[in-house]
Amino acid sequence: MDRAPQTITVEGLTRRFGDFTAVDHVDFCVPQGTMTGFVGGNGAGKTTTMRMIMGVLSITEGRVMWGDQPMTAAHQRSIGYMPEERGLYPKQKVADQLIYLGQLKGLSPKASRESVMTLLERLGLGERTDDTVEALSLGNQQRVQIAAALMIEPAALILDEPFSGLDPDAVDSMADLLREHTARGVPVLFSSHQLDLVDRLCDQLVILAKGQVRATGTPTELRGGSPRRHRLVAVRDAGWVREVPGVVTVDVDGPVAVLDLVSDSETERQRLLGEVLAEGLRRGGITELSPIIPPLSEVYREVTA
The missing domain is CATH 3.40.50.300 (P-loop containing nucleotide triphosphate hydrolases)
Incomplete structure (x- = not known):
């Protein structure tokens, strides 16, 4: 055998x-x-x-x-x-x-x-x-x-x-x-x-x-490919992120913001991240811009609901 x-x-x-x-x-x-x-x-x-x-x-x-x-x-x-x-x-x-x-x-x-x-x-x-x-x-x-x-x-x-x-x-x-x-x-x-x-x-x-x-x-x-939701930590207040075109601001709490990149295109999402970084530098600097990866439990609940 x-x-x-x-x-x-x-x-x-x-x-x-x-x-x-x-x-x-x-x-x-x-x-x-x-x-x-x-x-x-x-x-x-x-x-x-x-x-x-x-x-x-x-x-x-x-x-x-x-x-x-x-x-x-x-x-x-x-x-x-x-x-x-x-x-x-x-x-x-x-x-x-x-x-x-x-x-x-x-x-x-x-x-x-x-x-x-x-x-x-x-x-x-x-x-x-x-x-x-x-x-x-x-x-x-x-x-x-x-x-x-x-x-x-x-x-x-x-x-x-x-x-x-x-x-x-x-x-x-x-x-x-x-x-x-x-x-x-x-x-x-x-x-x-x-x-x-x-x-x-x-x-x-x-x-x-x-x-x-x-x-x-x-x-x-x-999880839907590369993450669209990101966490931003600015040196100063992050309210300016609301002004960046193509970016949906989920929440802002002082220097910390959660944002969504609404495009289905990976290339476009990378472009938007670049704009956020550039605008952040003009507004005093950014210490963190990182993807928020949803836990598998969240995906599981969505597909089995």
Whole structure:
């Protein structure tokens, strides 16, 4: 079986439970070597979509493609999958069960042990290999579940809330591991409610609401390209900014002003910034003129409203 990474493409994916449509003709792709954030509220359809990609749930309509081929069970076995619910045996030792799971995935006993020990060390669990899973904190159990998904040198990664319960150090370790995989071409799809984390890590986002895709794109694209709103801090009162043509003054409070550049043209917006700077110099000087970048949470609320 060729384990080379491939782009995962979801086409018209639909899942119905009786009269209820949980996922409604969803389309998106997870390109090779990219990290894609799957964002949506509880009940949006993220977990159901991931389960259909992995063959855990049957597909009502649509299909999943692995490169230019329909996704098969053999392809799914090459994917590192982390489900929403932990699939660990609580009374078994951490290393023993991971080594066993690695063998079920096709690794030799030696290769499985080497992979498991390396990953546990990377995830800060090198001294807990002989502990039972139930003896670990919930955050450390999460790390073990992550190791289970990563240990097979996966051709793709599908991770349902992988950062849930992790402390900041563990988040950084996990992010480094995922970047190592994308660097060798592995497509990564992960869901998360931590929008600031998604914003920091992801090359692209898929925003889901009520079973439908509401928006896709890079964080910059979803924000509408380069920012139009800017913060200005002048040496003196900034009321003069109201006189600059093409600039909408949102607020002025002494030397601080918030302004909008109303043009759709990037070239024109740069010209307007130049005029603001020139006028500011004539009016006593400017100490700051910086873009105001809206948080991803604001974009999310707009597209899912």
